[in-house]
Amino acid sequence: MTAGPLPGTRGAPGSDAPAVKCRALAKHYLRGDALVDCSFDVPAGCLAALVGPNGAGKSTFLRIAAGLTRPTSGYIEALGEPVLSGRTVPVRVGYVDQLRPLYRRLRVDEHLRMVAAMNQQWDQAMAVRLLRQLEVPLRARVGRLSVGQQAKVAVTLCLATRPELMLLDEPLASLDPVSRSMLMRALLAEVAETGTTVVLSSHIVSDLDPVCDHLVILRDGRAALSEPMDDVRSRHHLVVTDRGSEPPPGDVVAVERGARQARWMVRSDEPPADTSGGAAGVEVLRPSLEEIVVAYLTGRHTGSGGTDGDGEGAGRAGAGDPDLVIADKGERA
């Protein structure tokens, strides 16, 4: 295994094992590669966001972690045990597919009964309370429910099995804002009590900003970043310089050159010196989460390849090399 953990991932000896750990994970389909050499950890007990554009491999990764899809190569474990597709079922892992598959002809309460029969752990009282709170009628056939209500049923079925790890694929997609916040609040309230690790995928970063404490960015089937949200915020700096300036110190994630200025997304432990008062002024700004994510998705960096070290960002391919930077929107404008 050549690929080590990414910068910032916890998992030093002695600490708790990560809830999800994957190394060099790859999945090839006939129509193309869904995952290519994907390696990262999700620490136990966190609420991790898995972000990336459509086709980045988010759903494939979650299906592999849930034991539904067999990876072409690579290694993955959940809750310290290797995930083997189809052979054993990770009992303590809950999964909600992005299609939220339910039996259309079964009523909501029949779904509760069915999932209860298929799990050792089942909290009927919690399921009923949650569905009432989310205003889902228990006696309704699932096929007659709205998309939002079906999502609420699917997430409730998962929560009531009291999993130690929840894998949620786009749980908030195509929900109206009211359902969105209702479901998110209910989920957070349940998870906060139990310390369940949650990995949820989304392409809407603003949903995740206030609630998630770990961020994984997938791009082209690789993990471009995986680290705690606090580190993401404190280690990324938006540096505005003159157009022709040398790159600022630190790893350049992406650069956007305008007519006069260049905006560098830089990753470093300490922010570069802000000399905006001077003649060759360098202004250092605090980027939003969305700006950081977009920088990783538009820049050339795909971090997981080549990191072989101790989690300090060593060997981030091409870091700081201006030749690799392609984000040049400003110049064309």
Place this chain on the structure above:
Amino acid sequence: MTWVSWRLHRTQLLIAGLFTIAAVIAMATTGDPARSLGVHDVQALTWGVLFALPIVAGVSIGASATARERERFTNRLAWTQGVSRTRWLRSTLAPAAVAGSVAVLLVSAIATWWVTAAGNGPRISPNPFDVSGIVPVAYFLVSLGVGAAAGAFIRNEGLARAFAFVAIIAARIVVRTSVRPHLAPIVHLAPASPPLSDLGPIWPTVPGGSAVAHGWLLNQGWVPVGRTTPLPGHRWYSSPFLNIDFRGFRCPVVTGSETGYSVHSDCANPAHLHYVANYQPLNHYWLLQLGEAGIFLAGAIVAIGLAAVLLRRSGE
């Protein structure tokens, strides 16, 4: 999990139940030969239901357990719960299989009486055999298994059903024509000078021939003395008048009804032919039933095992 199985296959089981009741009522009303006059349509429909019910019910339940789940992606719900895929398949199929078997057995028990009471020939003859005794249960179970295996492979429920249906029908035709006759020792009868009609001997009038009349006649005709089957390269000849050269002897060609002409003395005896019937007597009925049920039950076990392996290996 029994409830899960019932709930997921409730529609198919209820439809099968309705057909079961309809078949029972139809048999009860047409079973008495005296009253069955003029109800041939009902009889024909009853035959249709008796033939099709085990296969259609089995294929529907089997294919829905695998293909429909994957077609509608509900397997992603079912397979991420706390049971393995193998156990899930077993627990979703087994209760439906038991319930269906009980219904099929009930129908075939009544059919065992009905086929003989309604004058449909001996129950060991092919059509009554197919709907009586225990073989319908084996047909049901093998249909269930092949439906499940086809669904695990094809993923489209309609296609899986059609494929399984065709496969089962083909297997049954092959077994019925080529395997079933040999599941018990074939009995031969070669009566000396039996009275003949155009269609061969009138068996009930032949000494020892009532066993042929009440059994399953496999083949009959003129073969060389000392043999019970035609010579290699020859067919079963039902008439010695075909003017075929048997060991250098040609029967005289007869036109119309000639008095004083005897098939036996003028034709068969000089040609060294005798009339042979190969048949399965009625008392071989349960031997054949057990043998054929065993074949299809083994097929059911193999198919369900294949379905389990296919599901377990499925990695999307």
